[in-house]
Amino acid sequence: MARCNHCGAHVSEHFARVFADDDGRLLACPNCAANAGIAEVSKQRARATQ
Structure with a gap:
């Protein structure tokens, strides 16, 4: 099962x-x-990790 790399919560394979x-x-x-705002938060966090 997939997990969020930010908080570690389980997510569905479809969500992933x-x-x-x-x-x-x-x-x-x-x-x-x-x-x-999931897509926008993902973009912001990705920019912050680069």
Whole structure:
């Protein structure tokens, strides 16, 4: 089962396919980001780690 790389929460494989980056990392999930902003939070966290 997939996990969020930011908070470690379990997410579905479907969620991982949709929101993971090109390297397979999930930088946000419903557990650690507002549902409406998951994609935006993921982008911000990805920029912060570069």
